[in-house]
Amino acid sequence: MAAAADRDTKRPARMSVWLDGKAASRGRRAGGDQPSGLDRERITSATVRLLDAEGLAKFSMRRLAAELDVTAMSLYWYVDSKDDLLELASDAVAGELVLPDPDADPDADWRDQLRDLTQGYRALLVRHPWLSPLVGHFLNIGPNWVALSLCVQRLIRRTGLPPERQAGGIAAVFQFVYGFGTIEGHFRKRCAEAGLTQDEYFAHAMGAVGGRAELAPVMDAAREMVEARSGETVDDMRDHDFTSAVDLLIAGIEARTVR
Template sequence: MVAAADRDTKRPARMSVWLDGKAATSRGRRPGGDQPSGLDRDRITAATVRLLDEEGLAKFSMRRLAAELNVTAMSLYWYVDSKDDLLELASDAAVGEVPLPDEAEDGDWRDRLRRLAEGYRALLVRHPWMSPLMGRFLNVGPHWAAFVLSVQRIVRSTGLPPDRQTGAIAAVFQFVYGFGTIEGHFLRRCEEAGLSQDEYFRYAMSAVDGQPELAPMVDSAAEMVAARGGGTVEEMRDRDFAFAFELLLAGIEAMSSGDGT
């Protein structure tokens, strides 16, 4: 247990750049003083996203970002307090790339949910650094809030009772999160190895086939793999995603119609 004196002096847990008032300041600048010329928070955030895409989360630093922008690292602190603030701003900017259904759209909820899920999957593949950040921040920036609200509205329109709606959201979007995260990391491994997806897959499968202790797993999967058919890695992955997503939609439909328990 923490001693009383320690509890009294312990710093409060960091919440969010969107909740501490800093994000609301004019273009993110601190009040007073001479701010560095040529910088603003939008430009800094865009450069952060670009660097994270190119080099990954592990290599990102304020010093590296400053070099990219041709400024001193201290210049960045006129606009943000920490690297965490920048990562949270970058995450919100990136999720703004996901196309959201029109609020006035009267289309089938399945189509709207499918399009939103496909956009979310593409986001995770395009920006593989995002997945480890999602549980790190509250995700309450303007783009994240718009995304979550869109999800909520679609799931409400399914006919599921309110006590089952959060479970449906978890089933759909945690599935997409896992699928898109693995896909994004696989693509990064292929790039680092200098191989195409199909080349990397063949190389990996040949290595697995040469391990007798893995034979039971390989043999067990052989029938399913054969039934799925050939094609490129991308085609097989898209086929699996589409079918898995249809299973989720069917489950939601069954529960909303009273056929489920």
């Protein structure tokens, strides 16, 4: 059973769970003596809970089976590998995003819709720190990721960018959000592991950096920025930076739109 439970580590990588036709069904086979009380939705939900609680590095089929109080072999009625579960979990949390309908209201401001969507994506990455490495690992063609992709494409078309610049506009905005949300999620996790608030951790780090002579040029160069944000919490600074960056990206899009 141990060999079977670990078989996902020996299988050749495939493109996506969504391309082999199994993701649309609730189990690998219809009928038979498949385990009672299990279905793909329950397994996926448990996967998300474990990833949120323990992180990507500790996740395993055995750990998931223990969480569900079943044998690891039972899980293979519904998925072929751990990667399948991770891909299903990634798509499941992508469904938490509230997507605007860019074409529903011709008078809706695409700028406001873009700001709302970037904030939602950032929050998603922070809420589920395990998500960002999976976004880069899989094709992201599950139903919820596809819905997001279509929404983004329709929204960017509304900006007036010519077709040859639209992919660049998407990359500029959403790869920025991906990076920002990933770093924010990691910082929050590090603070929690250290048993410190974000402000305590930041103050400790700045004090340590400030005492190093070789880092003095960096600190001196940043002094004006630091003084301008005096009194702000880490959350305040981060929110201000994110909003300012998105506004700059929107201004850049506006500068390149077809008038």
